Amino acid sequence: MARTEPDSCPGVLRLHEAADGPLARVRVPGGALAPEQLQALAAAAGELGDGNIELTSRGNVQLRRVRDADALAERLAGAGLLPSRTHERVRNIIASPLSGRVGGHPDIRPLVAAFDAGLLGSPRLAELSGRVLFTLDDGRGDVSPLRPDIGLHLLTDNRCALLLAGTDSGIRIATADATEVLLAAAHGFLELAAGQWRLHEIEDGAARLATLLGLAPGPERLALADSADLPIGWLPQHDGLVALGAGVRLGSLPARTAEFLAAVERPVLLTPWRGLIVTDLEEWPAEQVVRVLAPMGLIFDAASPWLRITACAGQPGCARSHTDVRADAAAAIESGRTDLPDAALPEAPIPAASITTAGRQHWSGCERRCGRPAAAVTEVTAGPEGYRVRPPRT
Numbered sequence: 001m002a003r004t005e006p007d008s009c010p011g012v013l014r015l016h017e018a019a020d021g022p023l024a025r026v027r028v029p030g031g032a033l034a035p036e037q038l039q040a041l042a043a044a045a046g047e048l049g050d051g052n053i054e055l056t057s058r059g060n061v062q063l064r065r066v067r068d069a070d071a072l073a074e075r076l077a078g079a080g081l082l083p084s085r086t087h088e089r090v091r092n093i094i095a096s097p098l099s100g101r102v103g104g105h106p107d108i109r110p111l112v113a114a115f116d117a118g119l120l121g122s123p124r125l126a127e128l129s130g131r132v133l134f135t136l137d138d139g140r141g142d143v144s145p146l147r148p149d150i151g152l153h154l155l156t157d158n159r160c161a162l163l164l165a166g167t168d169s170g171i172r173i174a175t176a177d178a179t180e181v182l183l184a185a186a187h188g189f190l191e192l193a194a195g196q197w198r199l200h201e202i203e204d205g206a207a208r209l210a211t212l213l214g215l216a217p218g219p220e221r222l223a224l225a226d227s228a229d230l231p232i233g234w235l236p237q238h239d240g241l242v243a244l245g246a247g248v249r250l251g252s253l254p255a256r257t258a259e260f261l262a263a264v265e266r267p268v269l270l271t272p273w274r275g276l277i278v279t280d281l282e283e284w285p286a287e288q289v290v291r292v293l294a295p296m297g298l299i300f301d302a303a304s305p306w307l308r309i310t311a312c313a314g315q316p317g318c319a320r321s322h323t324d325v326r327a328d329a330a331a332a333i334e335s336g337r338t339d340l341p342d343a344a345l346p347e348a349p350i351p352a353a354s355i356t357t358a359g360r361q362h363w364s365g366c367e368r369r370c371g372r373p374a375a376a377v378t379e380v381t382a383g384p385e386g387y388r389v390r391p392p393r394t
């Protein structure tokens with residue numbers, strides 16, 4: 001069915017009027033933040049927002065209850081976080097966060113930079129829907145499962161697979177041609193879209209886009225994993241330095257914690273799993289980072305139940321929500337009720353305090369289930385009469 005309205009994804013220049021006030025979304029291609037940029041976000045969250053930086057499932061960030069939109073845009077532009085006023089909402093680019101530092105895969109970062117520059121350099125591509133997702137996977141298979149509209153998956157240094165509408169198209173291209181092909185695919189999406197926001201919404205979208213590109217699929221198909229291991233804890237880099245992967249409780253990073261992170265003066269990577277990675281640390285400073293930031297709530301333990309649970313905004317940020325879903329989820333985690341493998345799944349709605357679950361979960365304030373991960377999760381969904389708990393499914 002054709003859509004009749006443009007997408008309403010927020011940006012820095014077009015805020016979303018959430019129930020708790022104006023919300024700004026800042027695109028961070030590849031999730032890469034310089035320390036000064038993280039400091040600028042922390043200061044903006046503290047002085048112009050509600051005091052938190054929300055991490056999104058696309059490795060972007062959001063600020064809530066923005067009090068002065070012009071001041072925010074000016075600050076973010078000054079920090080290099082708003083390089084284009086026309087293209088800001090279309091820079092939804094997720095890349096393998098550890099690429100070039102950890103694991104024996106080719107470095108995807110130059111391709112991220114080249115593709116972002118290509119997007120910004122094409123006036124026509126400013127017309128893309130703010131929902132179109134691009135992924136660049138260095139071959140480890142961590143971000144290809146995120147169902148991009150258009151994605152690249154390196155097979156070797158010189159050869160890659162083109163993903164279309166969330167699956168391997170069967171098209172193989174030379175890495176040297178990758179940026180050109182991705183940009184051509186983005187233009188092709190616009191030709192086919194007729195108002196649709198995502199490639200999978202277009203009938204035979206992937207096949208028609210392949211035809212438009214003049215590229216024929218081969219017989220091979222990548223078997224994409226359902227999900228990836230989260231980068232958490234101590235991660236030795238190729239160069240002898242250390243990266244530290246940290247989980248962020250329900251994706252909400254207090255500005256004060258972000259200021260401490262920025263003060264480490266190392267690049268920080270936002271992950272599409274609502275966490276972050278502090279990179280390029282020597283061992284002693286890495287130990288100090290854990291010592292200071294773990295008590296502030298950052299999670300360096302891969303076994304923490306907080307890492308298995310995501311939640312939508314809920315009340316007070318979303319007018320559709322039946323409850324303060326984050327508070328309910330946090331109470332369940334803290335009381336150990338989200339870690340009970342033998343928990344029964346009741347048919348009828350139940351109150352938040354009666355919920356017992358286990359494994360990966362997504363908690364939502366209504367049936368829209370915003371931010372639900374692509375992987376199989378138990379769904380804990382609020383309704384007018386309480387929560388429904390549904391077993392894991394994709």
Ligand code: SF4
Nearest residue numbers: 312318365366369370
């Ligand atoms: S799932 Fe429902 S309550 Fe939660 S953010 Fe989306 S619309 Fe709002």
